[in-house]
Amino acid sequence: MATNGTCNGFHSEKNIESSGSDVKPGSCVLLTGGTGFIGSHAVVEVVNAGYDAVVVDNLCNSNQDSIERVEKITGKTVPFYQVDILDSAGLREVFTRTDANDNIDGVKSHEPEETSVASVTSGTTGTTGSSVKPGSCVLLTGGAGFIGSHTVIEVINAGYRAVVVDNLCNSNRESIQRIERITGSTIPFYEVDILDTAGLRGVFARHQFSAVMHFAGYKAVGESYEKPFEYYMNNLQGTLSLLQVMKEFGVYNIVFSSSCTVYGAQQFLPADESHPTGNCNCPYGRTKYFIEQILYDICNTDKHWNAVLLRYFNPVGAHPSGLIGEDPLGVPNNLMPFISQVAVGRREKLRVFGNDYDTPDGTCVRDYIHVVDLACGHVAALKQIAADCNIKAYNLGTGVGYSVLEVLKAFEAASGKEIPYEIVSRRRGDVATIYGKPALAEKELEWKATRGLKEMCEDTWKWQSLNPAGYLTSENSELSKSQ
Ligand SMILES: NC(=O)c1ccc[n+]([C@@H]2O[C@H](COP(=O)([O-])OP(=O)(O)OC[C@H]3O[C@@H](n4cnc5c(N)ncnc54)[C@H](O)[C@@H]3O)[C@@H](O)[C@H]2O)c1
Helix, strand or coil, rough: HHHCCCCCCCCCCHHHCHHHHHCCCCEEEEEECCCCHHHHHHHHHHHCCCCEEEEECCCCCCCHHHHHHHHHCCCCCCCCEEEECCHHHHHHHHHHHCCHHHEEEEEEEEEECCCHHHHHCCCCCCCCCHHHCCCEEEECCCCHHHHHHHHHHHHCCCCCCEECCCCCCCCHHHHHHHHHHHCCCCCCECCCCCCCHHHHHHHHCCCCEEEEEECCCCEEEEEEHHCCHHHHHHHHHHHHHHHHHHHCCCCCCCEEEEEHHHHCCCCCCCCCCCCCCCCCCCCHHHHHHHHHHHHHHHHHHCCCCCCEEECCEEEECCCCCCCCCHHHHCCCCHHHHHHHHHHHCCCCCCCECCCCCCCCCCCCEEEEEEHHCCCCCCHHHHHHHHHHCEEEEEECCCCCCHHHHHHHHHHHHHCCCCHHHEEECCCCCCCECCCCCCCCHHHHHCCCCCHEEEEEEEHHHHHHCCCCCCCCCCHHHHHHHHH
């Protein structure tokens, strides 16, 4: 096959768009793991059926001799690349090859980029849970975002040092400056994507972390139906990349931003932590569920690890200073930022998705929690990690449900503004009522939400009215300087 010349079954732009109908004899098939037991036999049959075959394998459990034997059996040359499938750059090179003959003279090896982990880890000490105490340094991934930025403040208020990693895909660097203003502390900030394992290593080499609070991820339920691949890639692969670097540097403590979406449609109310998980109704929820499962598996097999899974209900509100708050890019997906943008005149009216649910006023009921309470819950989780908890899940909510129309009325009272609204059809993925039982967090973390709906609305309104367009206005830069 390779001697036939171009092997372009999976490499060209034309073929990127190719459909199943192009999969016919004469086309080119890539077999990952093609030197292994089953893969090598599959190569023979693929070639016998008239396809061109190309093999990628890192030889971690196989031998390159198998390719020569396959070639002997089939009488065809099989291009082989010793590439690890974790090495995206190496894979890209395989996919962009235009001529399979380029490679048949010898094995092309794409070693993963050499990062001198040994040298950068030499300064670290293999941190254990017992060192998670005030004065130690905590990494917050996604720390420039809504919940992360509020948590940085509470982490610092509790006496820890904080470092932020964020790729700013849904946030603004200005939030870091405002946190510094509120806390009077300098926050080391790294614009790094958590998928960039080498970039993360650079951060871990500079700081000795006692724990990681992992907020970074995509979070929109609706968008996750449209872009499931992006959600799995960013949330799952991003987390794996982070866990890999944590392990390399001996940082085994993680507080993970999970969600009540792991419960799916609730089988009983209020949901406590024993409620079944996994019956999620959207790809976003499944990413949270899968990450929880990964953490359970890791913690159960390696006792170095401690993980606290915080299942948030519906975070709203803002820091009482009005300096930081939720600043969604584009049309808000969540109720409170939508209402506040209507109140401030950025949007004409609120769209209420359905008023025919089985709830007192027909609109969806949710368990809203003030973001500052939520942030304090993370500090409480650090104490649990310090006690070598292994792995524990906690609901963080108030245990009280409010309907969309109740929130709307409360916001009108807090802002003094009338909020026009219209009822539209139900939104995909929404369930009628969600509220949780936060008793376990109260008992074991000694944490309890103290801020009610009135304070949630007042603080949201303060943030929104002081920052009508979010972080990005010259007006806001002045605000940042003057407070
Ligand atoms: N807000 C909610 O209603 C809610 C509810 C339950 C759980 N959560 C979870 O809490 C976490 C924080 O949510 P939020 O409301 O603050 O969202 P957010 O979008 O404001 O914050 C997430 C931050 O992560 C960053 N980020 C995303 N992908 C990244 C990547 N690959 N590398 C580096 N940075 C990346 C974004 O730029 C953003 O600053 C998320 O994991 C979310 O799924 C949020």
